[in-house]
Amino acid sequence: MSDTFQFGSVGTPKSTPKKPGGSVGTIQHLADQGLLAFEIGWVRSVRVSEKTCQTIKEAAVNAGVALSVHAPYYINLNADGKEWPKSRKRLMDAAYYGHLAGATDIVFHPGSYFEEAPEKVLEIAIPRLRECVEELHSKEISVSLRPETMGKGSLLGSLDDTLVMSREIEGVDPCLDFAHLHARAGDGTVNSYDEWSQMLEDYANALGKSALKRLHCHLSGIEYSEKGERKHLMLAESDFDLQALIQALHDHDCAGRILCESPEYMDKDALIVKAAWQKVSAT
Numbered sequence: 001m002s003d004t005f006q007f008g009s010v011g012t013p014k015s016t017p018k019k020p021g022g023s024v025g026t027i028q029h030l031a032d033q034g035l036l037a038f039e040i041g042w043v044r045s046v047r048v049s050e051k052t053c054q055t056i057k058e059a060a061v062n063a064g065v066a067l068s069v070h071a072p073y074y075i076n077l078n079a080d081g082k083e084w085p086k087s088r089k090r091l092m093d094a095a096y097y098g099h100l101a102g103a104t105d106i107v108f109h110p111g112s113y114f115e116e117a118p119e120k121v122l123e124i125a126i127p128r129l130r131e132c133v134e135e136l137h138s139k140e141i142s143v144s145l146r147p148e149t150m151g152k153g154s155l156l157g158s159l160d161d162t163l164v165m166s167r168e169i170e171g172v173d174p175c176l177d178f179a180h181l182h183a184r185a186g187d188g189t190v191n192s193y194d195e196w197s198q199m200l201e202d203y204a205n206a207l208g209k210s211a212l213k214r215l216h217c218h219l220s221g222i223e224y225s226e227k228g229e230r231k232h233l234m235l236a237e238s239d240f241d242l243q244a245l246i247q248a249l250h251d252h253d254c255a256g257r258i259l260c261e262s263p264e265y266m267d268k269d270a271l272i273v274k275a276a277w278q279k280v281s282a283t
């Protein structure tokens with residue numbers, strides 16, 4: 001396991017040259033900046049050929065860039081019986097083609113409570129997610145499915161939700177979106193060293209201390225209201241206390257990937273986060 005973090009972007013930064021473009025061009029552009037992680041944003045749909053996946057995989061291997069996939073937004077583990085097969089197909093397609101492209105982690109939005117209690121929703125979500133993992137395993141598709149922590153309290157995806165899913169199903173781990181965790185309560189909390197430290201302790205208690213070595217994280221600035229997330233921002237435009245988070249990650253001996261989701265210039269913020277990490281860890 002890694003002893004440090006790899007940094008990169010979710011999706012293609014605006015600064016990426018038009019040629020060769022696409023995921024291959026993004027991989028090269030990030031690597032040229034010393035950013036060695038990339039989350040492919042298949043957020044609308046998964047429309048990619050097996051041949052293109054192979055090209056992406058080769059580019060990432062050659063550049064030393066670790067890959068993940070952000071699955072389509074329209075996935076809901078709590079969908080009704082008619083809609084669930086469509087959600088399931090979106091998740092499975094992201095996993096299948098992501099695996100072909102060399103991705104190790106598939107991030108997805110887990111869905112909505114639809115005003116039901118989290119415990120009741122998890123009774124529906126966990127068996128569905130377990131069945132997806134079992135099918136992937138049977139097909140020798142070795143990826144981690146990562147339900148993302150979400151930025152609104154109405155959505156399935158509290159830290160506790162993702163920890164329960166991960167504890168119950170081998171092959172599932174959280175995607176910690178730090179901006180979403182900060183915005184979720186809508187009151188400016190979860191933005192201090194002590195709060196991040198407590199979160200990481202809860203994470204280790206639920207999944208084992210070794211799980212802190214394979215974190216998969218999203219990070220950006222964020223605008224929020226009392227209802228939670230409104231939109232992502234550049235870090236410098238937000239109230240997010242980056243130093244507090246980085247210090248907590250260092251003090252809890254964390255490692256893995258941190259991928260920036262800032263609007264348009266996510267590579268710029270990724271370099272800021274990388275520099276902050278290097279300063280604290282002296283690497």
